[in-house]
Amino acid sequence: MPLIRNTLDCCICLLPADKEKEIGFERLFQEIQLSKTPPCGGYVRLRMETFEKPILYANHQGGYRVCCPNCSANVAREFSRAVEDWRKGGKRKMNCGACHSSFLLEEAIGKPPFAFSRAAIILSDVHHASLGEEWISRCDSLLKEYRIVYRRVG
Numbered sequence: 001m002p003l004i005r006n007t008l009d010c011c012i013c014l015l016p017a018d019k020e021k022e023i024g025f026e027r028l029f030q031e032i033q034l035s036k037t038p039p040c041g042g043y044v045r046l047r048m049e050t051f052e053k054p055i056l057y058a059n060h061q062g063g064y065r066v067c068c069p070n071c072s073a074n075v076a077r078e079f080s081r082a083v084e085d086w087r088k089g090g091k092r093k094m095n096c097g098a099c100h101s102s103f104l105l106e107e108a109i110g111k112p113p114f115a116f117s118r119a120a121i122i123l124s125d126v127h128h129a130s131l132g133e134e135w136i137s138r139c140d141s142l143l144k145e146y147r148i149v150y151r152r153v154g
Ligand SMILES: [Zn+2]
Pocket: 068, 069, 070, 071, 072, 073, 096, 097, 098, 099, 100, 101
């Protein structure tokens, strides 16, 4: 019987959430395509995706925590309820059940990190859960603001 395993995707998500893709983003994509020493020690597939509205990039397997940016309380339940509302057309906002502060969904602190983004470079089935130092500094110089999200798929 073949061994079934999860694969890991590395998503380089452009921030802030509503931003359109920028020139540096396309440059980065081309550099990854042409590189002989690719990020994450290698990958199986590479693509760039863009959306009219932000989508949530997150790891949905193996559990995650979401913390309030004001009081650090665990707001995972409020967060997933707010994400459901947002997907039905509601605002991208939520309230903390502990300190009652109100904040944008992207201000909540995900552990592991998540991102709301309209543009991402997806490296599918990566070898390592790290871009590597060289690629981190390339991202830093080409992109103004971004977040790396790893997600298990399969
Ligand atoms: Zn709070």
